[in-house]
Amino acid sequence: MKMSKRFSSLQPSLMLKIFQAAAKVEDLSNLGIGEPDFDTEPDIIEAATKAGMEGFTHYPPVQGYLDLRKEICRYWSKKYGLQADPEEIFITCGGIQCPDLLFQALLDPGDEVILTEPCFTAYFQQVEYNGGKVVPVPCHEKNGFAPSAEDIEKAISPRTKVLMLNSPSNPTGAVIDRKTMEQIARVAERHDLFVLSDEVYESILFEGKHISFATLPGMKERTLTVGSFSKSHAMTGWRIGYAIGPRDVIRVMVTLSIVKTFSVNTMAQKAALYALKTQDQKIRERNEIYRERVNYVAGRLNRMPGITCLKPMGSFYLFPNITGTGMASEEFCWWLLEEAKVAVIPGICFGESGEGYVRISCALSMDKLARAMDRMEEALRKRLR
Numbered sequence: 001m002k003m004s005k006r007f008s009s010l011q012p013s014l015m016l017k018i019f020q021a022a023a024k025v026e027d028l029s030n031l032g033i034g035e036p037d038f039d040t041e042p043d044i045i046e047a048a049t050k051a052g053m054e055g056f057t058h059y060p061p062v063q064g065y066l067d068l069r070k071e072i073c074r075y076w077s078k079k080y081g082l083q084a085d086p087e088e089i090f091i092t093c094g095g096i097q098c099p100d101l102l103f104q105a106l107l108d109p110g111d112e113v114i115l116t117e118p119c120f121t122a123y124f125q126q127v128e129y130n131g132g133k134v135v136p137v138p139c140h141e142k143n144g145f146a147p148s149a150e151d152i153e154k155a156i157s158p159r160t161k162v163l164m165l166n167s168p169s170n171p172t173g174a175v176i177d178r179k180t181m182e183q184i185a186r187v188a189e190r191h192d193l194f195v196l197s198d199e200v201y202e203s204i205l206f207e208g209k210h211i212s213f214a215t216l217p218g219m220k221e222r223t224l225t226v227g228s229f230s231k232s233h234a235m236t237g238w239r240i241g242y243a244i245g246p247r248d249v250i251r252v253m254v255t256l257s258i259v260k261t262f263s264v265n266t267m268a269q270k271a272a273l274y275a276l277k278t279q280d281q282k283i284r285e286r287n288e289i290y291r292e293r294v295n296y297v298a299g300r301l302n303r304m305p306g307i308t309c310l311k312p313m314g315s316f317y318l319f320p321n322i323t324g325t326g327m328a329s330e331e332f333c334w335w336l337l338e339e340a341k342v343a344v345i346p347g348i349c350f351g352e353s354g355e356g357y358v359r360i361s362c363a364l365s366m367d368k369l370a371r372a373m374d375r376m377e378e379a380l381r382k383r384l385r
């Protein structure tokens, strides 16, 4: 079949190629996984089953159930001081649907989107598929991978429409502090930018404080906050997230979504409502587990030849610098898979500024992480002897 001219050259991504190759490796140590290793808590599953038995099996409202939207308002107000009303909330098919609909709603062909990089891989395609142009702004290791307001301002042109921020970050684990956020807010105001604030890892924090960008003065009316149940509640498979944003933007996103997804799975919405009300203690417990894991892996990596690694402030990823090995990030990953049966993701997958790094996920038990670190260390010591 002849594909459209726009998409005829689509190729599987490097990340997908690594995952496919890794799937064929027996006895693999998989540090590539971007989701919690924990299953969804049984009581959340029960809440979904109960809702199904009570008849919640029909089309839900397109914007999402009102009780869930109200609960999301309560959660963000209590935790971060973000005041929103249910009309400003939109329940989506995972957090990933929010930026896609936002770009579709806001971008005219050729409009520019600043991506603070390295970043979640989907953003590059989402901007492109919606007719926009990606303008990357690298976040440097020397700044703990946090973006700089000055660098952002330098990248702005008359076509710049949206600025994407992601804190805590996938893949670096960076958390943007209040001072930097305030500086960025002033830039957004000066240049009339709309801000896409991806906060899907808000609940997984080891250090510092999560600042929700929309709570900064003047930012609520120009920010779309992206939330999700995937990482916080170990609910990746339920495909449920949400956007919090200005009514006019939400209204257009909701309308656009009708022809794409119509609405989000009723039982997942009811499970999410239950989860938001009941899981704070579980989230704290899992964070302590992630903290122990990332500290352990950072410690191990920093004792390996050719590698240095910052401790992440949030998320469950580490982004070690591998330049000391003399290999580029893609070469490093293929080599590690072959030599040590350890899968990690090349930093280049997250944008050009990710070159020289790899992403390691700590969504594995301590014994599996220890085994992966032993294998990696042995391979590196052999190679760099």
Ligand SMILES: Cc1ncc(COP(=O)(O)O)c(C=O)c1O
Residues within 6 Å of the ligand: 034, 093, 094, 095, 096, 097, 120, 166, 169, 170, 198, 200, 227, 228, 229, 230, 236, 239, 240, 241
């Ligand atoms: C930074 C970031 N944003 C958004 C998403 C989308 O997650 P979901 O669609 O499962 O909510 C992910 C998933 O890995 C992510 O890492």
